[in-house]
Amino acid sequence: MIFEPYVSTVLFGLSSLALAYFLVINGTYLTLTVFAITHIRQRTEQESYEPAGILQSNQFLPGIAIVVPAYNEEKVIVDSVTSLLSLEYPFHEVIVVNDGSTDETVERLVSEFELERIDAEFPVELPCEPVDQIYRASDTDLVVIDKANGGKADALNAGLFFTEKPLFCAIDADSLIERGALKAIVEPFLTKPTTTVATGGTVRIANKVSFEKGVPDDVALSKNRLVRFQAVEYLRAFFLGRTGLSRIRSLIIISGAFGLFDAETLREIGGYDTDSITEDMELVVRLHRHLIETDQEYEVTFLPHPVVWTEVPESLSVLSRQRRRWFRGLLDTLLKHRSAIGRPSYGLVGLVALPLFLFVEGIGRLVEGLGYISVPVLFIIGILDVWFFIAFLFVSIGLGAILSTVAILGEVLTYRRYDDPKDVTVLLGYALFESFSYRPWRAFVSWQATFEFLLGDKSWGKMTRSGFEDTTDSPE
Amino acid sequence: MNISTTVFVGIIASGLFIVFIVLSLLAIGFSVWKRREDTIKARSRDTVRQKLFEQQERANPEWTQWVDSLSATERENLIAVLDRYLRVVEGEQRETFLDVAAALGLGERSDAALEQSAVVPRLRALATLAMLDYPISVDRLFETCSDTQRTREAAGRLLYERRDEYENAARLGSELILWDGNHPMTIYGLETLAELNTGTETPLLYQAMDSISVWKESVVIQVCFVLEHTEQIDPDAPIGWLFPLLEHESSTVRTAAVRAFKQQGWRDTVRNRLDLRSLITDNAPNVRQATYEVLTYWGDEQAREYLEWATITEADERCQLVAIRGLLALETPREGFSDQIGLRKAWHWVEAEIAVSDRQRIRTSPDTNLEQLP
Numbered sequence: 001m002i003f004e005p006y007v008s009t010v011l012f013g014l015s016s017l018a019l020a021y022f023l024v025i026n027g028t029y030l031t032l033t034v035f036a037i038t039h040i041r042q043r044t045e046q047e048s049y050e051p052a053g054i055l056q057s058n059q060f061l062p063g064i065a066i067v068v069p070a071y072n073e074e075k076v077i078v079d080s081v082t083s084l085l086s087l088e089y090p091f092h093e094v095i096v097v098n099d100g101s102t103d104e105t106v107e108r109l110v111s112e113f114e115l116e117r118i119d120a121e122f123p124v125e126l127p128c129e130p131v132d133q134i135y136r137a138s139d140t141d142l143v144v145i146d147k148a149n150g151g152k153a154d155a156l157n158a159g160l161f162f163t164e165k166p167l168f169c170a171i172d173a174d175s176l177i178e179r180g181a182l183k184a185i186v187e188p189f190l191t192k193p194t195t196t197v198a199t200g201g202t203v204r205i206a207n208k209v210s211f212e213k214g215v216p217d218d219v220a221l222s223k224n225r226l227v228r229f230q231a232v233e234y235l236r237a238f239f240l241g242r243t244g245l246s247r248i249r250s251l252i253i254i255s256g257a258f259g260l261f262d263a264e265t266l267r268e269i270g271g272y273d274t275d276s277i278t279e280d281m282e283l284v285v286r287l288h289r290h291l292i293e294t295d296q297e298y299e300v301t302f303l304p305h306p307v308v309w310t311e312v313p314e315s316l317s318v319l320s321r322q323r324r325r326w327f328r329g330l331l332d333t334l335l336k337h338r339s340a341i342g343r344p345s346y347g348l349v350g351l352v353a354l355p356l357f358l359f360v361e362g363i364g365r366l367v368e369g370l371g372y373i374s375v376p377v378l379f380i381i382g383i384l385d386v387w388f389f390i391a392f393l394f395v396s397i398g399l400g401a402i403l404s405t406v407a408i409l410g411e412v413l414t415y416r417r418y419d420d421p422k423d424v425t426v427l428l429g430y431a432l433f434e435s436f437s438y439r440p441w442r443a444f445v446s447w448q449a450t451f452e453f454l455l456g457d458k459s460w461g462k463m464t465r466s467g468f469e470d471t472t473d474s475p476e
Numbered sequence: 477m478n479i480s481t482t483v484f485v486g487i488i489a490s491g492l493f494i495v496f497i498v499l500s501l502l503a504i505g506f507s508v509w510k511r512r513e514d515t516i517k518a519r520s521r522d523t524v525r526q527k528l529f530e531q532q533e534r535a536n537p538e539w540t541q542w543v544d545s546l547s548a549t550e551r552e553n554l555i556a557v558l559d560r561y562l563r564v565v566e567g568e569q570r571e572t573f574l575d576v577a578a579a580l581g582l583g584e585r586s587d588a589a590l591e592q593s594a595v596v597p598r599l600r601a602l603a604t605l606a607m608l609d610y611p612i613s614v615d616r617l618f619e620t621c622s623d624t625q626r627t628r629e630a631a632g633r634l635l636y637e638r639r640d641e642y643e644n645a646a647r648l649g650s651e652l653i654l655w656d657g658n659h660p661m662t663i664y665g666l667e668t669l670a671e672l673n674t675g676t677e678t679p680l681l682y683q684a685m686d687s688i689s690v691w692k693e694s695v696v697i698q699v700c701f702v703l704e705h706t707e708q709i710d711p712d713a714p715i716g717w718l719f720p721l722l723e724h725e726s727s728t729v730r731t732a733a734v735r736a737f738k739q740q741g742w743r744d745t746v747r748n749r750l751d752l753r754s755l756i757t758d759n760a761p762n763v764r765q766a767t768y769e770v771l772t773y774w775g776d777e778q779a780r781e782y783l784e785w786a787t788i789t790e791a792d793e794r795c796q797l798v799a800i801r802g803l804l805a806l807e808t809p810r811e812g813f814s815d816q817i818g819l820r821k822a823w824h825w826v827e828a829e830i831a832v833s834d835r836q837r838i839r840t841s842p843d844t845n846l847e848q849l850p
Contacts, residue, residue: 051603059705060705121824138832190666190698193701194693394488394492402492409503416510424507
């Protein structure tokens with residue numbers, strides 16, 4: 001066939017590109033790993049000693065508003081708010097923003113916490129969908145803003161522009177902050193008061209973890225395979241990825257599940273972008289840009305020890321929807337902020353963080369997907385050299401598995417939330433196995449998301465949240 | 477494919493495989509070992525604790541002899557048990573535990589640990605020494621612990637915890653923590669500095685007077701945090717250095733400085749010199765808001781007048797709310813005051829908030845007659 005040599009050349013080129021990309025991706029993560037491990041080692045060693053005296057340091061802590069956007073969360077909202085109100089932090093208020101729920105979310109809160117409607121219009125303009133009512137409890141620091149549906153970012157903006165606390169913490173209604181986590185995540189705001197604008201904490205998987213008074217009582221690994229893959233992935237992402245990015249001052253994601261911000265600075269930049277489907281990433285990128293453009297010295301820090309526990313999807317369809325949304329959001333944010341990519345005037349954010357996300361998390365995933373198809377096909381039809389095929393397998397599987405293993409080893413040596421050796425062994429198995437199954441699937445989903453993005457899809461997709469105790473459907 | 481490529485790929489593949497296996501074995505090995513260690517440690521601590529209390533019951537415990545009879549592991553666990561108890565117990569029982577610590581040579585061990593170059597062992601040693609009565613000189617503290625901010629703070633804490641044993645503990649501790657003013661403090665350092673400067677002794681104010689010009693901005697703000705939360709009663713302590721900070725170019729510094737005056741309202745010099753008019757017209761909302769909060773805390777006639785004025789002139793809605801809340805906490809303004817243009821909406825909101833609080837307070841009060849509720 002006349003085109004055969006050209007097809008072979010193109011396929012071989014794609015395969016080589018995929019191989020090179022694997023090296024770049026894993027090399028990048030290995031570099032971040034080095035930064036992360038040194039930092040975490042220092043940190044855990046320092047935390048291993050208990051200072052003398054009984055600390056009363058509460059007096060210095062700044063006020064925090066914890067904003068919980070809620071849409072049809074009637075089954076989890078009371079537990080969630082009860083847990084948030086009992087956090088070990090003296091000056092925090094909980095603001096639940098009911099985003100036009102069609103169930104009994106507000107009624108449950110009003111009855112459980114004996115809320116009273118404030119019979120006046122809030123005097124500060126809230127840049128969100130119309131607010132119907134605002135309720136307050138007098139004996140607890142709880143406020144409920146009942147507003148028309150406008151999406152998560154819109155709900156977060158309502159809370160951000162309502163609060164008078166200096167710090168703003170966004171969390172999901174089905175997440176659970178560990179009791180002492182607020183005190184830990186606020187620390188940089190006290191120790192670096194002139195520069196800290198945002199801090200992020202670790203998100204850990206709550207599926208099959210039991211809690212007692214806001215403290216994880218028994219951390220066991222879920223039996224669900226998909227959850228196990230995500231457990232490895234979360235360990236890698238938070239334990240190594242974000243710690244490493246923070247060390248090189250290139251952190252451009254603070255998870256929507258647990259982040260703390262200087263409220264005034266967020267209001268200065270207009271709050272969350274209601275058009276974005278990954279409002280958390282978009283916000284942090286915009287924050288960086290604003291502070292750089294206005295020539296301010298600042299820090300965005302990731303802290304590995306404050307933890308929020310969250311439920312992750314247990315079915316492939318739900319996980320696929322979530323990941324497609326994340327990938328579309330990534331592409332959307334990169335496209336929106338393309339003018340900063342590679343620009344020296346944006347410092348490390350322009351030269352390292354954004355290119356890293358573009359080439360590793362964005363294009364890298366797509367090239368990885370191409371590799372998973374083209375390399376085996378070429379090998380089967382006999383075009384590809386056997387040694388190329390073996391090299392590809394080892395680089396794609398071996399390096400990936402090593403990275404995950406380093407994250408698991410780091411967990412064992414430091415925080416030890418998974419302290420049962422059986423769980424550790426299972427995680428290691430999944431670290432190896434993910435390269436044959438989970439990672440190719442994730443690459444496929446990234447392609448799917450890219451097509452959806454090109455077709456202009458900006459939907460959130462229907463997410464199913466099970467909460468800590470029950471199962472409930474939630475918003476479009 | 478030639479042989480050299482084959483060998484190369486083979487080496488890489490084997491290398492990766494070996495690395496994976498080694499890391500996996502390490503992870504599993506550590507997890508098994510740590511779990512076993514936890515179990516043994518917990519069991520051993522229970523046993524040691526029980527033995528400690530049994531020994532304590534004896535008429536003549538002879539701690540040195542008893543400690544010598546323990547195994548090395550038991551002695552380590554005894555140290556951990558003592559560390560826990562010495563933090564919380566007082567009185568006679570504390571004296572007993574101090575005797576056990578002396579028999580263990582805990583003071584000497586901790587003193588020796590101060591020679592180490594690693595930071596964490598020194599921090600542990602300082603934490604232990606802070607709880608003991610083992611004599612340690614100020615010179616030794618300065619000599620072994622002044623190289624890092626964390627060790628300086630831990631040494632400062634030692635001086636605070638054992639302040640009755642040291643002359644000038646507040647001054648020396650504050651000097652250690654602030655040092656050259658170039659190293660921001662941890663929360664622990666802030667807390668200790670506040671403890672050292674509460675009440676009659678306020679060396680911080682003197683140090684600030686001498687050195688504030690060379691301190692880092694973040695340290696200046698932290699010192700303001702400390703002043704905001706501590707009460708000083710020395711009328712002669714210098715406070716003049718705080719005033720220029722109100723004109724600092726950074727609004728964060730100005731805000732912190734305003735808040736630092738919160739506990740200084742009793743000084744006539746402060747009230748006379750503070751230019752409240754310029755503070756409530758500062759172009760940064762944070763500074764104005766902090767001023768309203770300080771005025772509310774002071775609560776005197778002049779504060780009321782300024783708050784009243786601020787509620788009318790304040791352009792920022794968020795700040796206006798703070799001013800109104802402050803004013804309503806201090807007095808019931810004259811009739812018709814809230815009807816002024818630009819004030820009505822915010823005023824109604826604050827009144828509605830107060831009404832909710834009042835209703836709920838009545839409802840939860842044990843003397844409530846439910847029929848009285850609106």
